[in-house]
Amino acid sequence: MDFLQGLNPQQQDAVSHVDGPLLILAGAGSGKTRVITHRIAHLVRSHRVPGPAVLAVTFTNKAADEMRERVAKLLGDPSPGSRPMLSTFHSFCVRLLRRDGSPLASLRPGFTPAFTIYDEDEQLALVKSIYRNVGLDEKFMQYRAAISRISHAKNHQQTPADFYRQSTDPKTSKLAVVFEQYESRLRQANALDFDDLLLEAVRLLHHDQTTRDLYNRRFEHLMIDEYQDTNRSQYQLMQLLTVRHQNVCVVGDEDQSIYGWRGADIRNILDFEKDYPKARVIRLEQNYRSTKNILESAGAVVAHNLERKGKTLWTEAHSGAKIGLYEAPDAENEALFIADSIERLLAQDPADRVAVLYRTNFQSRQIEEALRRYGRKYLVVGGFSFYQRAEVKDLLAYLKAVASPQDSINLLRIVNTPARGIGKTTVEAVERYALERSLPIWEASGQMMGEKALGARAEAALGAFRALMERLRAEAEGKSVDAVLRAILNESGYRRMLETDPSPEAESRLENINELLNAAAEAAERGEGITEFLDHAALVADADGLDEHAAVSLLTLHNAKGLEFPVVFVAGLEEGLFPHSRSLNAESMLEEERRLCYVGMTRARKRLFLTWARARRRFGGGDLEPSVASRFLKEVPARLTENLSPESRGRQVDLAAERWEVREAAKRNTFTGKTYNSLENIAQFFAERGVAAPRPPAPAPIEPPAPAAPKPVAAPAAAKKTRGCAAGAAVRHPRYGRGTVLRREGEGDDLKLTISFPGYGLKKLIAKFAGIQAEE
DNA sequence: TGATTCTACGGTCTC
């Protein structure tokens, strides 16, 4: 097969470049992924480079998976041993440290390749605990701010001592203490945070020549995707992996650099030619994705930036529709406009996929509400993911504590969950003891037991807990992940805690736990052990959860990187929101916001809408605060746009959702769930069980407007059956038997009843599905 | 000690 076929001359150039450094400046939609995958196939097939000697690194698992698939197809499904290696930076480093990381022990005391990965929650717990120990509280500095400053320092190769020396104010000096504690507690727990994964891999390759040689021999070619978003350690990693051959090909677009706040250094791409004077530079400037209007608008916006190499994208596509602009009176109306437009567009073209992009996650809520009013299914990418749920994290904490006795943070998380009589005072005493002797909590509690340093009650409770953990550790030997999890669930009392919990959430928590058990069983079938399972849980990203087939996706602009959609809405284009208020002071930050805007706009293939609201509430119950149109809106050339705002059209906005009957339907339709893919969303919960969700009437065609005459909604059938269920009424449930209604919420199909069942406690049920009967 | 209620406060983006 000829891997150059069907490529334009620049793409062919890039694919056929084999030896030495190569920089591909690939504009949005210029066939970047195609070039990378074809180049890999070309190296393997035409130049006989062994598959495993090619390493390609991306930022998300999703991108890596997609490329892996495409490469496999090009190569005709190679055997596992001959596949090129496609990976994210983080998982590559984890694998390196687990497989070949032992020598790091001489650089990082206590390190073993069985290290634990600490995610954000664990970092947070750690910092909280340090604050307590050194007598600080959040008034000193917010936990997250402290974490981010520590992370920044680490990424700039500062030790706590450096940090302390360079501090100029007392606040920073104090923070240095937190930093020092943070590092030593990580080491004590043999834990690495996300930054460490990269930093320690770099340190190992830097100081250990054997490992460096090994990896330089192993990989003959290195490719890096999204190079504009690499940070310093990723840059060093690149250099260390290519000292021998310099066969490095980086692909990026400085106009799409949007992770400066995370340490991405745009100079990496701007200065690539300085770092590698012999580098070839190839520009891909033909766009294959968007219409001319979309491309030109986005280009006009980003042209306001100074810090760029400058390039002009062009396309053979037709002009297409104009960019739709919508100025809403308030955020609710903006959301309704979006939902309404989506209905119309999907009515025309049901196969199209739509993305609604926003700057901050909280904006999704209102848009979700509007979409629900229309009965439109949607998928929220990001927000609260499965692995962040408390019950899932609890079980993973057990798993980590079982696997790694010195992991104090996870041990503390579960020591009294479920409640087993180890209260605050006991925990504090153990923490103090541990701190004074710099011992892990596990050791400290063991010693305290021996010294009879605790009261009888606390000692009994703690002893029982220690016995539990020891038993679990013994049982875990040689068992599969799911078996270990099941043992934890049963023996710790966690399952019983949820089963006896009368609150309605407990049920969905059990569901989540079952899902976790399934995931564990699947992992075990693939041959994964406990560590691999935990690694996987730590390294999944929100964007990885995107379902390509969902008709409507809601996601942040950051999560939209690398994706494309026929129809795109960018919402909330207001000064202070987008560009975000925190970036208004510095020009460089403002440019990053502008690039973000560029990224969002260039996701669109056919239609692009930009919306903003003249007023918006910051808090749920707060006031409507006025806002000003984003400067980015003014940077879009007027001749390319079409104003869709009600005023400019000389008539009142006719949103179906503002009509009476849709509002009524919406009232009955207020779910409590946050995301479509969450079990909290009742509609989806039942849809998966083959029960149709209650749907508001489909919106009428645009013209002529449907009469808005209020007419009573017929009482749904289910309501009749439950008519007698007023508060205080006696009812019967097929499973729980007799109960008393305490509370009514909603009406019709969505009538929810809170019922007290003797022996089962309180249950919140949806009358329609629960099969409740009024008791005579 | 543990469960429940009360109150104060606050929100970029993410591997």
Next chain:
DNA sequence: CGTAGAATCA
């Protein structure tokens, strides 16, 4: 509005 931590009561 949602959450975290404090205060309160059993």
